Amino acid sequence: MQSENRVFDDFVKFVNGAAGTFAGMAREGEQAVRDRAREFMGGLDFVSREEFDAVKQMAAAARDDADALKKRVDELEAALKAKGGASTPI
Structure with a gap:
């Protein structure tokens, strides 16, 4: 046993x-x-999450700047046209 x-x-x-x-x-x-x-x-x-977020924020800021510039160009073209000047589209 x-x-x-x-x-x-x-x-x-x-x-x-x-x-x-x-x-x-x-x-x-x-x-x-x-x-x-x-x-x-x-x-x-x-890329890291931090790098991605930084580039995303920079792209959003660039998009906002481009929109603001487009609005300014449109206003200037409208003012020029109102004064009788010729405007040439880009």
């Missing part, structure tokens, strides 16, 4: 050791995949 328990105990230790080994392998594999993905993404030309 004692020898059967000893064999069973050894088997349980073996299984626990194997489970720990497999868990460690899974963690290492997951980390390797993450490293590869980070390496792949780093090689592409992605």
Whole structure:
């Protein structure tokens, strides 16, 4: 009876050791995949969120400036036309 328990105990230790080994392998594999993905993404030309937002704000400001300039040109053309001058469309 004692020898059967000893064999069973050894088997349980073996299984626990194997489970720990497999868990460690899974963690290492997951980390390797993450490293590869980070390496792949780093090689592409992605921008950070901060850079994207900054460019987006600059584009909105440029659009506002262009709209203001168009309005000013329209007003000047209307004033020139009211004075009898010729206006040439661009």
